Amino acid sequence: MLHCLGDRLKNKDFKEFATIFISTWKKSPGVILAKTGTLKYVFVDEFQDITDNRLAVLKIIANTERTKITVIGDPNQSIYGYERLSECGKISPASYYEEFTKHYDSESLSLRINHRSLPQILERSASWLVLNSDQFTNSRPEVWGVKESEAASWSINSYVEKIQPDSDNWIVKLTDLLKEKKPNGKPYQEIAIMFRNSNELFRGYDKIVNVLGCGIRIRIQGESESFVKTREIAFIIREFMAHRLFELLHLDLDSSFQNFRKMNQHKLPVCWDFFLWDVFHACILEYRHERRENDSFESLLRYVEDFTRKDDGQLSKIYHLNSKHLSDYKEETKVMLTTKHKTKGLEFDAVMIPPSFSPMPYRQAFEPVIAPIDPTFNTRVEEERRVRYVAYSRAKYRLVEFPWKREEALKAGISNWSLDHEGTKLRGKPCSPGLEKFMLDYVAMQGVWMYNFIDSSVRQGDVVELRPNGESWNVVVHNQKVGFIRRNRTENGRLIRTLPFQAGKIIKGLRVSQILVRTSSETIKSDELAKEEARINNKKFEPFYPSWKVEARTRGYSYIVDFAGFGLEVPSPE
DSSP states (O other): OHHHHGGGGTTOOGGGHHHHHHHHHHHOHHHHHHHHOSOSEEEESOGGGOOHHHHHHHHHHSOTTTOEEEEOOOGGGOOOHHHHHHTTOOSSSHHHHHHHHHHHTOOOOOOOBOSSSOHHHHHHHHHHHTTSSSOOGGGSOBOOOTTTTTTTTOSOSOSEEEOOOOTTTHHHHHHHHHHOBOTTSOBOSEEEEEESSHHHHHHHHHHHHHHHTTOSOEEEEOSOSOGGGBHHHHHHIIIIIGGGTTSBOOTTHHHHHHHHHHHHGGGSOTTSOTHHHHHHHHHHHHHTTTOOTTOBHHHHHHHHHHHHSSOSSHHHHHHHHHGGGSTTOOOOOEEEEEEGGGGTTOOEEEEEEOOOOSOBSOOOTTSOOOOTTSTTHHHHHHHHHHHHHHHHTTEEEEEEEOOOHHHHHHHHOSSOBOOOHHHHHHHOEEEOOOGGGSOTTTGGGSOHHHHHHHHHHOOTTOEEEEEEETTEEEEEETTEEEEEEOSEEEETTEEEESSSSOTTEEEEEEEEEEEEEEEHHHHHHHHHHHHHHHHHTTOOOOOSGGGSOHHHHHHTEEEEEEEEEEEEEEEOOO
């Protein structure tokens, strides 16, 4: 789509791409045909993530008579049905496979031999799928003992362990996994702890740090805003790429970036997450496979922006594929805290699934309860089971699960489930990452001291406290203000609460999820849109950019400290 429409998609959200493509085809098909002509071959990966709009795009570019088309995808790994639902489509992928088969008169082939996991792990993973009415049995892996001979003399008797949760005893089990060895006698290379969403992930991180301290190397991979908007990657774009966007890429791009890193990393604050630099380096290594002769630095930047627009784990996949080729790669046990959706396509030596506290069927905190009479209820439940199948089947040698009340409800699939009042008091209220809750330009409107403090002292995983400020809250890290949140925001003329907490309460139990960059150009553009909206509705308008401090304007950007977790309400001292 980018190849065909170019600048028409500039500054557009990834979700808009297909709609703009289809609209252009209907109005000016020559614009697209001039770029594509008649394609001879089309290959589509991850077809289980198809939507109505994406299927419409496919029908446009892949002619039924002159194009040979191949799609590959496992419907049992369809876990983005909410995207189809947002287009008024269906959560289940079944009808999309049927429509493709009918439209292209296609032949279906199945790949069913699993080379990743031990048989017990495959059996336990598949136990979630047999509960669904949509039985995609042709894509379900057969329980082949591909790894059984490798594990024949292993001292571990049970590759799959089911433990009833007692408070947060999964943290104790983590210490056991860190001591275990693979069948070859080496420690696990990576242990993944998988959560349903970022709220649970940062609550888990909070518990690990409080119980085990900071002696474990932990990587956090939660739901996120754009990768290129993070503090660390924005620096690379400014200092390594921005002044040379139109230069042709060097053949030695890999070593050029390594030299840049050597020259700059030691000058930057220790609170920065340089693992993100590893991920960017992996992107450079991956780009070599798609690089064309006349590609520029802008081409590389667009490549990174394009595949990171969708928060679907592609970055993790690219990192894992290229990690061993990074200059500072070490053979050591790493613990990754991740959401289940981010793990598709990945594999780990050991996987642990703590109990979930999220509503079932899954919904955001402010969304209404989904009743069993809702026509989407059953398909939502079935997708939740596929999410668990994907998570379980990432394990190669060891799977440890902690099924609790939500898992029991998911297995039965007959009713809603959510934390009761006592459970909420004990664990807190979920607070998701996301910029919609912030006064976005707050840091730019303060003195340079706030920017400097965030830049030099705030890291992912730091404790966040929300302190009352009238009906709103100050965001506080290390006893310093780093942001401001209004209790309510306006959307389409409606007043919407930004957080689920009671006004006037101190909120604890949250952690920094990301440090993001807010540019002056974004604020100016936002002001222009707001001005036009105010003009249409005959309302007063006050721009934000004139309130930016001189230092922030000169710099051209400021920071936003995002956070997530389960927030506990504490009475504010009189």
